[in-house]
Amino acid sequence: xxxxxxxxxxxxxxxxxxxxxxxxxxxxxxxxxxxxxxxxxxxxxxxxxxxxxxxxxxxxxxxxxxxxxxxxxxxxxxxxxxxxxxxxxxxxxxxxxxxxxxxxxxxxxxxxxxxxxxxxxxxxxxxxxxxxxxxxxxxxxxxxxxxxxxxxxxxxxxxxxxxxxxxxxxxxxxxxxxx
Amino acid sequence: xxxxxxxxxxxxxxxxxxxxxxxxxxxxxxxxxxxxxxxxxxxxxxxxxxxxxxxxxxxxxxxxxxxxxxxxxxxxxxxxxxxxxxxxxxxxxxxxxxxxxxxxxxxxxxxxxxxxxxxxxxxxxxxxxxxxxxxxxxxxxxxxxxxxxxxxxxxxxxxxxxxxxxxxxxxxxxxxxxx
DNA sequence: CTCATTAGGAACCAAATGGTACAAAACAAA
DNA sequence: TTTGTTTTGTACCATTTGGTTCCTAATGAG
Numbered sequence: 450x451x452x453x454x455x456x457x458x459x460x461x462x463x464x465x466x467x468x469x470x471x472x473x474x475x476x477x478x479x480x481x482x483x484x485x486x487x488x489x490x491x492x493x494x495x496x497x498x499x500x501x502x503x504x505x506x507x508x509x510x511x512x513x514x515x516x517x518x519x520x521x522x523x524x525x526x527x528x529x530x531x532x533x534x535x536x537x538x539x540x541x542x543x544x545x546x547x548x549x550x551x552x553x554x555x556x557x558x559x560x561x562x563x564x565x566x567x568x569x570x571x572x573x574x575x576x577x578x579x580x581x582x583x584x585x586x587x588x589x590x591x592x593x594x595x596x597x598x599x600x601x602x603x604x605x606x607x608x609x610x611x612x613x614x615x616x617x618x619x620x621x622x623x624x625x626x627x628x
Numbered sequence: 629x630x631x632x633x634x635x636x637x638x639x640x641x642x643x644x645x646x647x648x649x650x651x652x653x654x655x656x657x658x659x660x661x662x663x664x665x666x667x668x669x670x671x672x673x674x675x676x677x678x679x680x681x682x683x684x685x686x687x688x689x690x691x692x693x694x695x696x697x698x699x700x701x702x703x704x705x706x707x708x709x710x711x712x713x714x715x716x717x718x719x720x721x722x723x724x725x726x727x728x729x730x731x732x733x734x735x736x737x738x739x740x741x742x743x744x745x746x747x748x749x750x751x752x753x754x755x756x757x758x759x760x761x762x763x764x765x766x767x768x769x770x771x772x773x774x775x776x777x778x779x780x781x782x783x784x785x786x787x788x789x790x791x792x793x794x795x796x797x798x799x800x801x802x803x804x805x806x807x
Numbered sequence: 808c809t810c811a812t813t814a815g816g817a818a819c820c821a822a823a824t825g826g827t828a829c830a831a832a833a834c835a836a837a
Numbered sequence: 838t839t840t841g842t843t844t845t846g847t848a849c850c851a852t853t854t855g856g857t858t859c860c861t862a863a864t865g866a867g
Contacts, residue, residue, distance in 0.1 A: 467646035538731035551787035601780030608730035
């Protein structure tokens with residue numbers, strides 16, 4: 450069941466909802482039609498479950514990294530969000546879902562917003578940790594800015610090779626001294 | 629022909645490629661199958677032409693605004709990129725195309741990159757105009773940053789109501805004094 | 808007007824779509 | 838082993854898909 454969900458996440462993440470047909474989905478999940486429809490009702494439900502799986506696996510792991518990483522500055526840590534991915538053309542599932550599905554499926558929008566908020570909170574906490582004198586509003590503003598940058602980065606990374614130098618850019622936004 | 633292209637742009641912009649079926653597309657373009665296939669070969673070609681139309685209409689108009697607007701600071705002008713749209717759920721066609729199509733269609737990727745570059749150039753030129761002493765590398769870096777923010781903004785705007793205060797955020801990035 | 812060319816529209820097509828029905832098989836309880 | 842229940846695989850279904858054909862209606866040149 451868990452491996453089936455992981456398979457669903459993988460293929461929806463790569464191909465999106467509309468471009469993934471049932472045969473694709475079934476083989477990615479390792480299920481046949483009978484057991485798929487018994488367990489997941491329909492394609493849309495499987496997509497929503499795949500988003501939940503992404504939340505529990507990928508988002509949680511990212512939040513964990515942002516929370517626990519040992520770096521000298523906030524920007525050193527936050528730059529990890531922009532580190533080269535081994536499969537940049539799949540981008541970020543949250544971003545993909547926001548673009549393709551959120552406008553026409555409120556449940557997708559809700560989940561995407563929830564995951565976005567988790568990322569923003571983790572970013573903000575990391576900023577606050579290194580800048581304890583900064584007031585919360587400013588930290589939240591900066592976190593929101595970096596979150597927007599992150600999604601822009603993920604979107605553009607699907608079309609072109611990613612540009613670098615993110616650490617110093619983030620440092621500048623946070624008024625940290627660039628090395 | 630022009631109005632047909634505009635119709636194609638509108639529906640692909642709103643719905644994306646895969647989620648737009650032929651009946652949808654034909655009625656948006658005001659054509660029947662016969663004349664559609666005569667003029668556009670197939671759905672993919674129509675999509676590519678719709679991207680070109682977007683380039684000539686929307687991107688050009690945006691570039692024009694960035695080039696000619698009369699503002700005191702660069703951030704005042706660039707904040708226009710983030711102004712509330714009357715249909716935020718359709719986002720930006722470039723961003724939509726990058727996310728949905730670019731990884732699986734190199735011609736879409738090329739067009740998206742070309743339009744992105746036009747926007748980036750216009751942003752950079754606007755920055756340079758207000759900061760003549762800034763060296764070109766720094767101006768390009770800032771322009772790239774703002775372009776990433778723009779796409780992130782467009783992606784997130786499809787899922788949730790846009791957050792405001794962009795002028796001051798851009799001002800901060802450009803080291804312009806926030807009012 | 809005549810004729811050639813083009814554009815438009817509707818019927819049609821094979822293939823693919825998401826989803827269901829149902830029988831066989833695996834499993835658990837007794 | 839027998840029974841009842843759940844899971845799995847497959848054949849099937851109506852509908853929709855993108856695309857083609859072909860006939861008719863305009864259109865324009867002479």
